[in-house]
Amino acid sequence: MTRVVYTLRGIDDSSSANTQRPRNMELYATGLNAWGQLSFDGNGTDQDPDDTSLFTCVLRDDDISGVTPFQSFTLVHTSSGTRKTGFIPREEAALSALGSTAFPHLARAANGILVVDDTHPALQAVSNLRSTKLTQLFRTPPPIRQLVAYDTGFAALSPSGNVWTWGDERYGGCLGRDLSQSRAETPSIVTDLLYLPTGPITKIAAGGYVLAALTAGHDLYVWGHAGRATVAGLGGLELGDVPEPVVIEDHDIADIAVGEAHVIALTTTGEVFVIGSNSNGQLGLGAEVSSADSWTKVSVDAVDSHNKEVVAVTAGPRNSFLVVRNKPDC
């Protein structure tokens, strides 16, 4: 009987460094690994890679940033350039070649709509992105600092901290604004995020039917479609249809990431909290946990006990990443 062998295209395209000296940074990951998108070790022999349910170190390098998870592959910026792992579909090859710095300027929703920030130099070159009729070119108001997608729409952040949303009217809560004032499909400012006590928005995140925004003063706001989010396992967030502040044990929040049905928050003290579905181990709380209905602290022993600190969090649809750095010597 013939056995069909699938090559996991695009596995670790960078030359592996042989030096043994300790690296300054590490990437930890947990969750969906169906296409090997959590394995950077160049070992693509496992035809059916399983998920992981605890944060595990998957990459060491002097410089790790721009972690960009896709459905079946992951891009990471390292000291040796962009590294890719997992399965890169043919239709995504052009996208993956852009490198992780392009991705704050391009986003695709689950309803097939792709939005491209046409003012970004790297994206003007990708002419084939414009060929499909579902591609929207987002030109107003440039420049964009960040562009993110949830399942049925988009949010964009300007350098001055304005947040625009647009998308499917049926899930109006995700737009976070008064739809009698401006149409759902038209990019419009989320006025509730203006003039907040702790300053303008510096980061946005989205996934599934949930959106989140972080202020300069480390406050977290979330909003979305409560019905769909609850079905998915995020009922614990108690979402409203306008941005509401979220309190996680009185912590200040340094970074935020939103997956298909889970949210990860990094506090300014370096602690990681998660909430939502653990269907594929994406919370890093172990395989026996099916979901977290309230904010739950994740402890990563290898980080806690070795003078390291988490500096950034990222979420794929059903997996999670922590960027870890050696603490500077005191």
Added chain:
Amino acid sequence: MSTAHDKLREACLSAATEILTECTEILASDQTIQNDSAQPKLDRKEGHEVADCGDALVQLLARQASVVRDIFSHDGKHPDSSADDKKQAARLHLARKRLDDLLATAYARFYAYLYSALPLCWRVLYTDASILKFSLLFLSQQQSQSPPLLPGAPAPSEEDKNQALDEMIKTLDMAIILAGAAGTIRGRAWIDAAFDLLEEASQSQSSSSSSTRHSTTTPPWESSSSPSFSPHEPFTPPVTHPIRRIPSSCLSLSAFQSHLDTPSGPSGPEPLIITNLTSTWPAATTNPWHKPSYLLSRTFSGRRLVPIEIGRSYTDANWTQRILPFHTFLSQYITSSSSSSSSSEKGYLAQYSLLAQLPQLRKDILIPDYVYTTPPPKMEEGEGMELDEPIINAWFGPAGTITPLHTDVWHNILVMVVGRKYVRLYAPGETERLKPMGRTEGGVEMGNTSSVDVGRVEGWDCKEEEEGEGEEKGEEDDIKQAEFVDCILEDGDGLYIPAGWWHYVRGLSVSFGVSFWWN
């Protein structure tokens, strides 16, 4: 092992092999994805519909098909060692998780898109992943039934077997209910055949294991002692403007066509009741739909799942939908003593293509020839596509179900098979007085539904809460001036509802009807 069992095994193996071949062809072809259209592309090869889901999901589906195929083709041979056995179990477990991942991914798209704009590939992906999951479950159950390999391993209990069977049924029924069992190569035909084989296999298994059962008993519904649904009517509204009734034997096809061609006014042809329409239907004679025992026998002992609307009316705030086993629907909402009281929660199998899901029931009805006539063209254009054949929907519920005042874009003959229903109709000319709803806050178009609650205006139902009384009164005056016709449909009656006519339908007793939409 029974023949049905072997045939089902063969069907699972060939489905896995087909899926693997199709996916491998897709990944090797040079076609790129076309995920921006609900219409299948003309150049998409039959069986290649999932290509539009993208290479990653096609590849993941292929890997699971490969696992199922390998396990099926090696099955029967004893594993070389218990380590191999363990490895096999882990592989099976992971494949099941991946199939659930694929189902969840496809399912999320059903919500992300408007259903009318959903690319076909997502429905096909859901269906094929369901077929593979069913095959895995069937295989696991088959292995657990063979003599235990390890001495002392417990044989599965009756309860375990029932649970496994329920899960297999659920897997395929969800593919029908949620994804429409899509796909040209397998799709509905494969699933229908699998259900027949599964039922046959499980029956032969249970009859061989229980010696007390007689092999040639008459079906329970043929016994006069087997109960029928209760004809109890908690409330019967008065009929004040009766609709003309004519026996089907006196209404030839050409006579009905000339009724359609003879408008009585600007609203076109009038509603008409055609009586004695079901006298030749098995549903009304040899295969009695009015007996629970018969319906259970046609739904895999009531194990098949059906979508049920829960709540008084779809315009109420607490209205919801649930997917339940047929026997649960019967016992909770139809035959339980509390279901006849007006206050209890209503469960209604409404506007659902039940007969497509259950081909055995489809054989019990005959499509009335009247729906092959040519009705007058619609006044408004653009609404409702041209139908090649009538759309058949089932309406099965307890006393007191309410379909609020609404219009449909198609002509309709609503045929009562069991029980009685009150129907009131308003001509399209009364639309203004009936105050159609607009778009809801959630962007759902409700322009075909009236904001008038006929039951409350008439005082048949109590009002939920005190509302702004002055405003309410003005609206009630408007509706009370609107002209209507009404009737009580008895079993065997078919009501012709012209397209665009407003209709309010109220179940008086337990009732089971079938509607035929055509144009």
